[in-house]
Amino acid sequence: MMTPPEGDARALAAQLAGAARAAAGRLATATTADKDRALTILADQLEGETARILAANARDLEAAEADGVTGALLDRLRLTAARVAGMADGVRQVVLLPDPVGAMEGMVRRPNGLMVGRMRIPLGVICIIYESRPNVTVDAGALCIKSGNAPILKGGREAFHTNGVLVEMMREALVAAGLPADAVQAVATSDRQVMTELIRRDQEVDLVIPRGGEGLIRYVTENATVPVIQHYKGVCHVYVDQGADLAMAADIAFNAKVQRPGVCNAMETLLIHRDIAPRLIPELFARYKAAGVVVRGDARTRSLWPDAAPATEDDWSTEYLDLIVAVRLVDDLGAAMEHIRKYGSGHTDAIVTNDYQASQRFIAEVGSSCVLVNASTRFNDGFELGLGAEIGISTSRLHAYGPMGLEELTARKFVVLGSGQVRT
Amino acid sequence: MMTPPEGDARALAAQLAGAARAAAGRLATATTADKDRALTILADQLEGETARILAANARDLEAAEADGVTGALLDRLRLTAARVAGMADGVRQVVLLPDPVGAMEGMVRRPNGLMVGRMRIPLGVICIIYESRPNVTVDAGALCIKSGNAPILKGGREAFHTNGVLVEMMREALVAAGLPADAVQAVATSDRQVMTELIRRDQEVDLVIPRGGEGLIRYVTENATVPVIQHYKGVCHVYVDQGADLAMAADIAFNAKVQRPGVCNAMETLLIHRDIAPRLIPELFARYKAAGVVVRGDARTRSLWPDAAPATEDDWSTEYLDLIVAVRLVDDLGAAMEHIRKYGSGHTDAIVTNDYQASQRFIAEVGSSCVLVNASTRFNDGFELGLGAEIGISTSRLHAYGPMGLEELTARKFVVLGSGQVRT
Numbered sequence: 001m002m003t004p005p006e007g008d009a010r011a012l013a014a015q016l017a018g019a020a021r022a023a024a025g026r027l028a029t030a031t032t033a034d035k036d037r038a039l040t041i042l043a044d045q046l047e048g049e050t051a052r053i054l055a056a057n058a059r060d061l062e063a064a065e066a067d068g069v070t071g072a073l074l075d076r077l078r079l080t081a082a083r084v085a086g087m088a089d090g091v092r093q094v095v096l097l098p099d100p101v102g103a104m105e106g107m108v109r110r111p112n113g114l115m116v117g118r119m120r121i122p123l124g125v126i127c128i129i130y131e132s133r134p135n136v137t138v139d140a141g142a143l144c145i146k147s148g149n150a151p152i153l154k155g156g157r158e159a160f161h162t163n164g165v166l167v168e169m170m171r172e173a174l175v176a177a178g179l180p181a182d183a184v185q186a187v188a189t190s191d192r193q194v195m196t197e198l199i200r201r202d203q204e205v206d207l208v209i210p211r212g213g214e215g216l217i218r219y220v221t222e223n224a225t226v227p228v229i230q231h232y233k234g235v236c237h238v239y240v241d242q243g244a245d246l247a248m249a250a251d252i253a254f255n256a257k258v259q260r261p262g263v264c265n266a267m268e269t270l271l272i273h274r275d276i277a278p279r280l281i282p283e284l285f286a287r288y289k290a291a292g293v294v295v296r297g298d299a300r301t302r303s304l305w306p307d308a309a310p311a312t313e314d315d316w317s318t319e320y321l322d323l324i325v326a327v328r329l330v331d332d333l334g335a336a337m338e339h340i341r342k343y344g345s346g347h348t349d350a351i352v353t354n355d356y357q358a359s360q361r362f363i364a365e366v367g368s369s370c371v372l373v374n375a376s377t378r379f380n381d382g383f384e385l386g387l388g389a390e391i392g393i394s395t396s397r398l399h400a401y402g403p404m405g406l407e408e409l410t411a412r413k414f415v416v417l418g419s420g421q422v423r424t
Numbered sequence: 425m426m427t428p429p430e431g432d433a434r435a436l437a438a439q440l441a442g443a444a445r446a447a448a449g450r451l452a453t454a455t456t457a458d459k460d461r462a463l464t465i466l467a468d469q470l471e472g473e474t475a476r477i478l479a480a481n482a483r484d485l486e487a488a489e490a491d492g493v494t495g496a497l498l499d500r501l502r503l504t505a506a507r508v509a510g511m512a513d514g515v516r517q518v519v520l521l522p523d524p525v526g527a528m529e530g531m532v533r534r535p536n537g538l539m540v541g542r543m544r545i546p547l548g549v550i551c552i553i554y555e556s557r558p559n560v561t562v563d564a565g566a567l568c569i570k571s572g573n574a575p576i577l578k579g580g581r582e583a584f585h586t587n588g589v590l591v592e593m594m595r596e597a598l599v600a601a602g603l604p605a606d607a608v609q610a611v612a613t614s615d616r617q618v619m620t621e622l623i624r625r626d627q628e629v630d631l632v633i634p635r636g637g638e639g640l641i642r643y644v645t646e647n648a649t650v651p652v653i654q655h656y657k658g659v660c661h662v663y664v665d666q667g668a669d670l671a672m673a674a675d676i677a678f679n680a681k682v683q684r685p686g687v688c689n690a691m692e693t694l695l696i697h698r699d700i701a702p703r704l705i706p707e708l709f710a711r712y713k714a715a716g717v718v719v720r721g722d723a724r725t726r727s728l729w730p731d732a733a734p735a736t737e738d739d740w741s742t743e744y745l746d747l748i749v750a751v752r753l754v755d756d757l758g759a760a761m762e763h764i765r766k767y768g769s770g771h772t773d774a775i776v777t778n779d780y781q782a783s784q785r786f787i788a789e790v791g792s793s794c795v796l797v798n799a800s801t802r803f804n805d806g807f808e809l810g811l812g813a814e815i816g817i818s819t820s821r822l823h824a825y826g827p828m829g830l831e832e833l834t835a836r837k838f839v840v841l842g843s844g845q846v847r848t
Contacts, residue, residue, distance in 0.1 A: 025765070029789055038447070040534060097533060102788070114799060116809050121791055123821050202645065204820055221626065225645050227652070227822040248844040255846035341449070363839055364526070365453055367545055375538060377840025385540050385838055397547050397630055397835035398651040398824040409823035414809055415787055418799025420672040422679035423808070 004080045008233050016152050016185055016202035020125040023182035028122050030179055031053050032099040035145055038177035043091040046138070050084045053169075057134070064158050067388060072262075077158055087138045090389065094142040097388040098363050100149045104415065111260035112421050118412040122148035124206035127198050127407070128391075129154045129220065133213040134162040141170050143391050147409040150183045152205070153200060156264040159191035160234035160342035164188065188379045211392050229404070232395040233319040234264035234347035236377045239271040239336040239362070240280060241338045249276075249352040250284040255376040256350065258291050264393060265348045265370075265380040269316060269326045271336045274300065277329050281305050300329040316343040318324030333358050337365055344368060346395050348380040369395060369402035427784040437621030439575050441628035444549040447606035448488070448574035452546050454603055456523040459569055462601035467515040469593050470562070474508045477593075480585040488582050493820055496686075500557050501582055511562045514813065518566040521812040524831045525572045528839065536845055542836040546572030550632035550833070551622050552815075553578045555636040555643065558586040565594050565608050567815050571833040574607045576622060576629070581614035589611065623648035635816050653828070656819040657743040658688035658771035660801045663695040663760040663786070664704060664807060665777035672798060673700075673776040679800040680774065682715050686745045688817060689772045689804040690792075693750045695760045698724065700754050705729050717747045724753040740767040759783050761789055768820050769791060772804040793819060793826035 027035075042372030046053070057079040092191030099265065100120045127148050130136045137155055144151040150387055155163040168184040175181050187194055199208045202225045210220040211231050221228050238256050240249040256267035272280060281304050285295055289307070296315050297308035308327065315326040316339070330336045333351075340349050350372035351362040359373045369379035382390025394400045401409035452458075470477070481503040488501055491699035524544045531541030552572050554560045561579055568575040579587040591610040599605050611618055623632045626649045634644040635655050645652050662672040662680050694702060709719060713731070715815040720739050721732035732751065740763070754760045757775075764773050774796035775786040783797045794804035804826065806814025811829030818824045824832035836844050 005753055030789065109532075110808070110810055114803065114808075119787070123819075176444065221649050245844070251846050259847050325639065363543070367452065368837065370838040370840060372840040373842060375840050375845045378848055379538065379842075379845065379846040380838065384534070384538075385840070386534060395649065397545075398653075401835045402838045408645050411825045413792065414794040414804065414826045416794060416796040416799050416803055416809070417796060418803075420675065421668070421681050421799045421803065423800055423802040 002147045009191055009193035010197050012189070013194050013201060013372050014115040016187065017125065017198060017201045018180040019205045020150040020152050020185055023180040024122065024124045024148075027145070027150055027183045028101070028148050029146065031212070032101075034177050035099065035148070036095045038145060038179055039095045039142055041144070041176050042138075042170055043095070044087040046091065047083035050081050050168070050308045053084055053162065053165050054079060054081070055203065056165040059161045060159055067158075069158065073332075077162075079134060079162065083110050083135065088133050090135070091142045093347075094146050094389055097146065097406055099146060100410045105412065107415075113419060114421055115417040117415050119158070119263075120410040121413050121414045123409060123411055125150050125152065125153065125204055127152045127205050127208040127226065128207065129195060129210045129212065129216065130340055131156040131216075134159045134166060137163045137186075139389065140172070140311055140391055143389055143406060144182065145170075145174070147214045149343060149404045149409055150185075152185050152187060154187040154198075160190065161385040186220055188382055197224055197227050199228075205342070209392060227399075228396075229394050229399060230396045231392040232347070233345050234266070234348075234350040234393075234395075235269065235317055235319050235343060236265060236380075237266045237269045237271055237336075237340050237344060238350045238352065238377060239333070239340070240273060240276060240356050241333060241351055241355060242273040242275050243271060244273075244276060244305060244352040245354060245355050246276070246279055246283075246407050249280055250287065252350065252352050252374070252376050254287050254291075256378055257288070257293060258323070259376070259378055261323050263317070263378075266321070266378050267325065267350075267377050268318065268320055269328065269339075269343070271328050271330050272301075273333075274329045274331055275338075277301070277304055287310055288325065291323070293325055295325055295327055296388065297327040297362050298329060301327045317345075319345070333361060337362065340366055340368070348377045350377050351376060369393065426803060427756055431615035431740060433615055434621050436613070436618050437625060439764065440611065440618075441549065441622060441625045444574040444576050444609060445628045447604040448548045448572075448605050450793060451569070451574055451607045452572050454523070454572065456525075458603060459523065459572070462597045462603055463515050463519045463566055466510040466562075466566070466597035469597060470508055470515070473593070474505050477508055477586065477589050478503060478505070478816055480589040483585045485581055487719075490662070491582075492580065499685040501586075503558060503586065507559070511559050514559070518570050519828055521570065523570060524834045527548050529656065529836065530703060530841075534823050537843060538845055539841040541839050544831070544834040545666075545837050547577065547833060547835055549574050549628060551576045551629050551632040551650065551706070553619060553634045553636065553640065555580040555634065555640075558583045558590060560635065561587045561590045562594070563813065563814055565591070567813055567830060567833060569594075570609065571830045572796045573833055574609075576609050576611060578619055578622075578747075579612040584614065585710075602650045604611045620647055623650050623652075626650045632829060633816060644774050651823075652820075653818045654820045655816040655824060656771070657769050658690070658817075659693065659741055659743050659766060659769040660689060660691050660772040660774075661693045661695055661760075662691050662774045662776065662801060663754075663762050663764070663777060664697060664700060665700050665757060665782050666697040667776055667778050668697075668776040669778060670700070670703055670707075673704055674711065676774065676776050676798070676800050677708055678711055678715075680802055681712070681717060681749050681803055682747070684736070685813065687802075688743070689801050690714040690745070691749065691765070691774075691801050692742065692744055693752065693763075695752050695754050695763055696725075696756075697760075698753045698755055701725070701728055712749065715747070717749055719749055721751040721752055725751045743769070756835045757785060761786065764790055764792070771817065772796070774801050776846055
């Protein structure tokens with residue numbers, strides 16, 4: 001992985017984008033049967049050649065360990081036979097999902113007899129930039145193939161060899177199904193300049209999806225001329241309203257924090273109506289304590305649970321991704337929504353309430369990508385919401401807001417069927 | 425209209441964006457009745473105070489004439505009582521359109537009992553940058569108000585006084601209906617630096633729509649961190665297939681070019697199957713000639729119509745917006761579609777054919793924002809396609825492709841109604 005000089009970066013980006021554009025043209029009109037065949041071959045190959053994948057992964061792990069990488073980071077990079085089988089299963093699930101391309105929606109007859117509808121078409125070339133986990137390579141590749149898009153995948157340098165083999169297998173599977181190999185490509189260098197060139201080739205690249213840290217997303221947003229869909233952090237809230245069911249509120253607040261704290265739809269801040277707090281806090285916080293959750297509370301919370309550490313202003317906008325929860329008591333629903341508006345990240349916010357009017361106001365006024373009543377924030381997920389698989393969760397409103405499934409990887413063109421109509 | 429120093433430009437942009445953000449929050453939850461009331465008051469005021477508008481317009485016209493502006497440019501800037509009445513009518517039509525905000529789509533019950541649907545919400549703050557015609561100010565403002573978005577309008581400097589009065593009236597109408605004045609704002613300076621600052625304030629501005637010349641669109645695309653929806657040029661095609669109905673083909677090819685040549689959905693290039701050309705060209709080109717249309721043809725066209733000027737490579741990608749047509753003979757449908765893929769702008773393309781398979785291939789394989797069979801390209805228009813009014817025609821696939829109506833000015837958030845569900 002050498003860093004090529006700048007001119008080479010430009011040439012490499014031009015070559016990748018040009019090849020992707022050409023392949024996207026062919027993939028856009030491929031039949032569902034052919035695309036599914038490529039994915040099925042891929043799934044079989046992932047399982048049949050697991051050893052080849054694990055050997056490449058071993059090289060990445062060795063290099064990472066030599067670089068001093070340990071713990072969760074090393075674990076995210078590590079593949080096992082079971083994890084590879086999980087990837088193959090994921091690909092087979094994508095085969096089972098309906099192909100959105102070609103679907104015609106809302107065809108109506110206009111007064112002049114024209115039939116007008118909208119047909120779903122692929123977006124085209126999608127540049128996906130992500131970090132360590134190699135399963136993203138296969139997940140994103142499979143969703144793009146199924147929806148007729150040609151991805152250019154730029155994974156983390158620490159997964160270089162693993163991603164290389166996975167992309168090789170995708171290309172082999174495409175060719176075996178009679179589709180162009182370049183419908184999936186990898187950026188085979190860790191040189192950031194290639195990425196910078198790619199995200200400025202708006203004549204060939206239709207979308208860039210940066211998945212990773214805020215620094216990466218900010219860099220892409222600042223430098224891209226290609227449209228960007230951001231997958232920013234989730235500072236997710238649960239608000240427990242005055243007359244909420246106590247047991248339900250405790251279960252949801254516990255599940256949203258503890259069931260999988262390291263993901264973006266986990267709750268980070270718990271807002272509690274002051275009137276219900278004395279009854280909710282003792283039992284819930286005891287459960288938190290038993291589960292190893294650290295509570296950081298405002299003054300009113302700490303007066304009820306002195307064990308809590310004091311929350312600072314920074315806590316309200318922090319995505320812990322850990323067993324930490326910030327807790328604030330609020331005077332009413334309006335104060336809760338004001339807190340969410342001020343500190344939230346537009347990702348996922350839930351209310352627990354038995355009050356009809358409170359539920360309606362929360363739904364109407366909270367503008368996040370997913371708004372829940374009496375359910376855990378953990379449900380903001382493509383599979384749980386019924387999209388099948390997802391390529392990530394968009395926190396920007398344009399094009400897709402919330403989980404992006406196959407349909408969100410398409411555009412719609414107008415189709416007009418006439419019988420000689422002209423305008424007068 | 426002085427050019428403020430750079431720090432002032434930043435401060436002005438911050439002030440505009442901050443005020444728009446706050447107003448958008450209030451407008452997002454305004455009732456349809458209140459929004460419609462503001463628009464009705466505006467329509468009445470446009471008609472009742474036409475003299476005030478025409479006086480401001482006279483100042484702009486005077487300044488433009490002093491600057492040597494003449495002809496079509498001056499005409500586009502000029503308002504008359506009839507044109508102001510037309511603006512008021514346009515606003516009243518927007519009142520009659522359904523409000524997309526709050527509509528809940530596709531609510532289904534998941535296996536665990538969760539009800540999941542998507543609710544339409546406004547995008548938020550939209551920066552619209554456009555050139556001379558002052559009616560865009562009112563059209564865009566009315567569509568944004570109806571869909572709950574707060575626009576920041578940046579019109580051409582030549583319409584400065586006219587736009588100033590029109591925005592003033594919109595703000596008065598908003599206040600009269602109990603809505604915030606800052607839900608519509610104008611950039612009251614011709615300083616480009618203010619625009620440049622605005623399109624980088626992605627924490628407050630949700631979308632920028634540049635409507636104007638390629639230079640403007642390119643500048644915005646290069647410099648914005650806010651998402652951009654491009655309204656690029658229309659290099660639109662009509663392809664007359666082998667077995668087309670001759671009279672229908674001639675009518676469509678004539679209408680697409682001549683009915684209103686100065687707009688983006690007018691045909692610029694006519695592609696003719698070589699076998700039908702000898703029968704189509706004599707009558708059609710005689711009509712063109714009578715209508716003052718200049719034909720620029722390839723060699724085969726000129727062999728059939730020696731009157732035609734030779735077309736150069738540049739002609740195939742030129743948007744004439746004038747009574748000029750480029751004509752090429754092609755060997756088959758595949759060659760026609762290859763020409764469209766290579767030279768088209770993804771705007772509007774039509775086929776005239778009686779061949780079922782040709783119609784299906786054209787629909788499936790041409791990826792433009794509007795694909796027509798046996799109808800004039802001039803139908804790619806929000807009103808003609810049934811969207812009601814439109815804010816422009818997007819040529820980028822993300823979010824909206826083709827005419828953008830009220831619905832395209834909204835996003836969708838997920839709404840989840842539970843009864844205590846948690847993830848296991």
